[in-house]
Amino acid sequence: MTEGPLSGLRVLELADETGHFCGKLLGDLGADVVKIEPPGGELCRNIGPFLDDVPHPDRSLSFWYYNTSKRGIALDLKNADGRALFRRLAADADVVFETFRPGYLDSLGLGYESLRADNPALVLCALTPFGQTGPWRDYATTDLLHMAAGGEMASCGYDGSDVPIAPTGGHAWHMGCHYAYMAIMAALVYRSVSGQGQYVDASIHEACALTTESAIANYIYRGETLIRQTGRHHAPAPTMRTQFLAKDGVYVTALISGGLNPRNVAALADLMDAHGMAGDLKDSKYADPAVVAASTEHIVDGLLASFIASLPAEDVYHAGQQRGFTWGAVRAPEDLLEDGHLQDRGFWKTVEHPELGRHFVYPGEAAIYNGTPWAISRRAPLVGEHTADILCGELGLTQAALAALRESGAI
Numbered sequence: 001m002t003e004g005p006l007s008g009l010r011v012l013e014l015a016d017e018t019g020h021f022c023g024k025l026l027g028d029l030g031a032d033v034v035k036i037e038p039p040g041g042e043l044c045r046n047i048g049p050f051l052d053d054v055p056h057p058d059r060s061l062s063f064w065y066y067n068t069s070k071r072g073i074a075l076d077l078k079n080a081d082g083r084a085l086f087r088r089l090a091a092d093a094d095v096v097f098e099t100f101r102p103g104y105l106d107s108l109g110l111g112y113e114s115l116r117a118d119n120p121a122l123v124l125c126a127l128t129p130f131g132q133t134g135p136w137r138d139y140a141t142t143d144l145l146h147m148a149a150g151g152e153m154a155s156c157g158y159d160g161s162d163v164p165i166a167p168t169g170g171h172a173w174h175m176g177c178h179y180a181y182m183a184i185m186a187a188l189v190y191r192s193v194s195g196q197g198q199y200v201d202a203s204i205h206e207a208c209a210l211t212t213e214s215a216i217a218n219y220i221y222r223g224e225t226l227i228r229q230t231g232r233h234h235a236p237a238p239t240m241r242t243q244f245l246a247k248d249g250v251y252v253t254a255l256i257s258g259g260l261n262p263r264n265v266a267a268l269a270d271l272m273d274a275h276g277m278a279g280d281l282k283d284s285k286y287a288d289p290a291v292v293a294a295s296t297e298h299i300v301d302g303l304l305a306s307f308i309a310s311l312p313a314e315d316v317y318h319a320g321q322q323r324g325f326t327w328g329a330v331r332a333p334e335d336l337l338e339d340g341h342l343q344d345r346g347f348w349k350t351v352e353h354p355e356l357g358r359h360f361v362y363p364g365e366a367a368i369y370n371g372t373p374w375a376i377s378r379r380a381p382l383v384g385e386h387t388a389d390i391l392c393g394e395l396g397l398t399q400a401a402l403a404a405l406r407e408s409g410a411i
């Protein structure tokens with residue numbers, strides 16, 4: 001295992017697609033994360049795309065990404081022997097992280113109060129759609145529902161449209177996992193002081209409601225309802241356009257921080273004049289803020305749009321950055337593989353898949369630790385890959401006992 005900042009921490013993960021990113025965050029920082037799946041594997045192994053388009057529980061690219069740096073065992077918690085083995089594992093664990101429906105572990109006799117009797121220092125974090133209590137606790141859910149109920153879709157869409165737009169790719173699951181991760185770390189800090197573990201009730205819905213940014217604050221304190229805007233931040237009233245098509249067909253996001261004012265117009269004039277495209281921006285009339293405000297459409301939709309359309313996206317955004325403007329090309333995900341900045345910082349990682357005799361490129365870390373390095377210590381586990389290692393090597397079961405457990409369906 002990597003000697004990361006969480007090295008020495010044992011985490012038992014009982015998570016589906018809504019929560020396995022949280023386990024990845026812990027595992028890539030060095031925690032020994034043991035992913036506990038039902039025999040045959042967790043259902044999220046069936047999420048495509050698959051390697052070489054061959055559906056298989058061990059070939060899901062989604063599962064690969066979200067389950068790096070974990071070991072995996074197969075354990076049926078509905079089976080009495082399976083529950084007994086889980087209790088033994090939990091007795092020595094630091095964290096149990098689960099995404100079952102509210103009350104499910106309690107119904108199996110594996111709830112927090114039961115587990116803490118053997119391990120008072122245990123931190124158990126339950127991440128559920130709406131939390132363990134409240135009128136919505138048993139509601140069915142999807143990522144899309146959370147984007148709607150959490151408020152994000154009220155701010156996402158196009159100019160002048162009442163139609164909400166939702167991002168895809170499990171944004172709500174990511175939000176929930178980030179907040180669960182932070183909650184677990186806070187509980188571990190408390191434990192380091194008090195010696196006591198605790199139960200953490202994390203809600204994806206509340207994580208989403210926390211990330212609506214200024215929409216709620218504007219409504220509560222200023223009575224403003226923020227409107228959707230194409231390719232830019234929601235606001236109480238329309239703001240300047242920020243998306244422009246460059247010469248090579250690539251969009252550029254061109255922000256004018258602080259808005260249009262005489263100082264920014266002068267800076268734009270200098271930038272565009274170097275390419276012979278300043279138009280009338282050198283005119284002294286633009287020293288008057290009132291004239292600038294009245295000329296927004298002419299400056300932004302006319303001169304600025306024409307200037308950006310005259311150059312390739314990479315050239316024009318670098319030219320803007322050199323003048324202090326917050327500009328950037330809108331890149332496709334595959335373009336990031338060639339990004340010089342990410343390459344310089346060693347962001348992309350090569351992960352070996354020895355069972356395939358191949359290696360693959362994975363996204364890397366969010367932060368660089370100089371003393372306790374982040375690392376992907378291993379590729380995602382195959383179904384039940386480490387069952388024997390953990391149950392025999394750590395709990396002391398014999399091969400004969402292991403065979404009996406397989407026969408009974410416990411593993």
